[in-house]
Amino acid sequence: MKRANLIILLGSIIFVGLLAYLANYFLTKSPTVSSDNTPEIRIGFSLGDLREERWQKDRDFFVAAAKKLGAYVQVTSANSDATLQNTQVENMISQKFDVIVISPYDSEKIAGVVILAHKSNIKVISYDRLIKNAKVDFYVSFDNIKVGNFEAQGIVDVKNSGNFAYIGGAPTDNNSTLLKKGSMDILDPLIKDGSVKLVVDKFMIDWKPEEAYITIKNYLAGGGKLDAIIAANDGTAYGAINALKEFQLDGKVPVSGQDAELSACQRIIQGTQTMTVYKPITALANKAASIAVEMATGKTPIANNETNDGQSEIPSFFIEPILVTKSNIDETIIKDGFHTKSEVYQNTSIIK
């Protein structure tokens, strides 16, 4: 009995010691990954706007990808304020980041700080939207001309004649120009042979849905006839569709879009929006993060394209966009986990 007592006593002491050791081990271990080594690469990520859902995805994916590659990312958002974005980038320069990744709110006004960054030997990557006349070190984006092609093609596949409206993006965004160019490549032959007439052709300030709404409403209220709308993104498509609704034309007039926003996917299932362009943001953010890390370590990233920024050719990497309609939404957006099936289909029963 005496031995048993001793074993129990020893056991309890060992247990208590073990408990203390475990607690100490877990507590002193820092919760963040590898607290001992400071990240050697510091990246600044300046976003023009975080209010749209897609930019939040960009931020999250980019930060996650960069962290995986061992880099530290500081994110700022300028809330559609070009001056604020300039200040934020200047701040990043003063902090001597290794690389600054910029998604400019204003493609031209940002050029000044890019030149400042270059003076401090900081590399600049233009993210999704091209910075003009600043000779940035790299440009990562989707092939926006192709997105424009898709936007027009998706509509022409359904309706190839009549009165068309073009609802463009923000005039401050270089992508708006590229998108329009892409769409026009498809529309121009049809306009030339007279089957298509472009009755509305406008850019929307800040990509605002309400601008698109007012534009389409005014046109229809003036007695205009409309057969199709090419909207540059899902936000403007939403505005245009709301205007159509007031004239009981929603679902009858095909409308395009891009970004594959959740509400747009739902509209595609409901039949009020014809198509959207799905730009795999994960791929873009991952690519941008790996390019930023490569640049910080002095490597030259591989480009698959060149883009003219108004002064010089910028090495670029374009990610292929995907045209999404009701027929392939399951095997693209839902399969990628960009939105879940229940999210996309949630309103269908109510509509029926």
Next chain:
Amino acid sequence: MNSIRNKIQNALIISIVVISGCAIVILYINQIIISQTQKVINTMTKEHSLISQTNSLVQAYNNAIKSANDSQLTTTYQTTRTELLNTIQVLKTEVVSSESRATLIGVENTISKVIQECDTGIKEVQNNDFSNISNHYSQANINNDFVYTNTQTLIQKELEYLSLTQEKSKQVYTVSTLISMAFFVFIILIMVIYASSFSKQLVAPVQNLIQVTQEITAGNMNKSIGEDLINQKNEIGVLAKSFAIMVDTINAKISELNTSNQELTASKDAIQASRDALEISNSQLEKLNSFMTNRELKMIELKEKITKLESNT
């Protein structure tokens, strides 16, 4: 001897060790959590002081360049500058999380820029070059604003780290409390099993003893205590042994008594015999006595008769 007292003592000691051990571990965990939190809060306070220190530096610069020949003001500037650099050096050793460290590098770079602008300005003033001083001042001010923003980011990172740490601490705390509780219950279970088997060991021999005592009380003095009881190496064994010895002693005393009793009976017979003899001799004596008395009475009668006769004569 492994006595019952020892066993009870051991059981108590084990319970106390386990309970106090668990308590100490939990207290220790609490201590770590508190010290970690305090450490981060201290760091945050220091980080926050960077804002005011940089501000003072820019102001000191502004004062110094306005009266270039006042060495007192230049000294103030130099002191502020040294203090600021010290704070950064201290922070570099104190900041724990990797995110905060990376942010701190940025803050440090921005502060360096402020210092650089001010230093250049002061140097230029000392060389009587006043052409750029306000330019340096405004540059220093712009970067001072950045220091403000970046320090805020830094403190935010510390808070993120703190919340992560606290989440982790909470988990560790819960897990260790659960393990402690489980072990505590386990120990209590073992104690219960131990106590029940131990009490059986304790009670069985006592009952055995009671039986023996009762039989002895009933008069069965030859009832002996089992060897197994006597051989137990605890208080029960001792008790059984003493009891056995006691029974033996009583038995010995009884036989002694018996012997003396027999002796007593023998002497009683002898006394009876001598008493009988005495009685016989006594009766004989009585007979003799009565004979003698009769003779005496007769003598008295005769005497009276003699007297009568004398008188008559």
